[in-house]
Amino acid sequence: MRKSSRRGFIASVGAMAGASLVPEVSAATQSPQGWDLSFVDRFNGKHKQVFDLMDTNLALIVIKNWLDAWESVYGLKHPDVNAIAGIAGKGFVINASDALYSKFPIGRVFNVNDPATSQPVTKSPFVAAVTALQARGVVFWMCNNALNNVAGRVANAVQRPQPEVYQEIRAGLNPGVIVVPAHTMLVGIVQEKGFTYEVV
Numbered sequence: 337m338r339k340s341s342r343r344g345f346i347a348s349v350g351a352m353a354g355a356s357l358v359p360e361v362s363a364a365t366q367s368p369q370g371w372d373l374s375f376v377d378r379f380n381g382k383h384k385q386v387f388d389l390m391d392t393n394l395a396l397i398v399i400k401n402w403l404d405a406w407e408s409v410y411g412l413k414h415p416d417v418n419a420i421a422g423i424a425g426k427g428f429v430i431n432a433s434d435a436l437y438s439k440f441p442i443g444r445v446f447n448v449n450d451p452a453t454s455q456p457v458t459k460s461p462f463v464a465a466v467t468a469l470q471a472r473g474v475v476f477w478m479c480n481n482a483l484n485n486v487a488g489r490v491a492n493a494v495q496r497p498q499p500e501v502y503q504e505i506r507a508g509l510n511p512g513v514i515v516v517p518a519h520t521m522l523v524g525i526v527q528e529k530g531f532t533y534e535v536v
Contacts, residue, residue, distance in 0.1 A: 414473025
């Protein structure tokens with residue numbers, strides 16, 4: 337099984353504008369029989385990489401740099417190259433929609449502040465970059481275990497039952513985000529499907 341180094345690369349910051357398109361990969365769904373993870377078989381690129389997103393300030397830039405490098409050096413882009421943004425834990429703030437930022441105190445709970453005012457944001461500072469990457473074929477997932485933890489933290493902040501908050505947060509993720517049962521499990525599965533791995 338081929339794995340790339342876990343050392344991230346740091347490259348120059350580029351512009352992240354792009355069309356509001358969502359890649360045509362259907363979301364994993366949970367049924368009484370279990371989870372549908374068939375989306376992992378729908379990546380047919382020769383070059384495939386899963387990015388384990390840890391640094392919310394750098395992660396989306398690294399994915400953009402990866403795509404840019406394949407395109408500028410070899411002239412390759414989606415669907416010849418496939419990228420997955422694997423998100424768990426604090427990376428949730430990348431997957432949260434503007435509506436969620438407006439409805440819940442996500443900026444305050446997860447320390448996402450406006451650099452101009454140093455105050456918690458009330459809309460997503462990531463959505464433009466996410467949309468641009470989705471337009472280039474990048475698939476974003478969200479760990480369900482982490483989502484339950486997120487819902488618990490938000491529920492405590494707003495004094496509401498965790499199950500209710502969980503349902504609203506899950507429904508309010510950015511369009512195209514795939515909820516997966518466990519981030520750590522899916523990182524392994526996609527590597528078995530030929531993806532290399534990079535933690536950012």
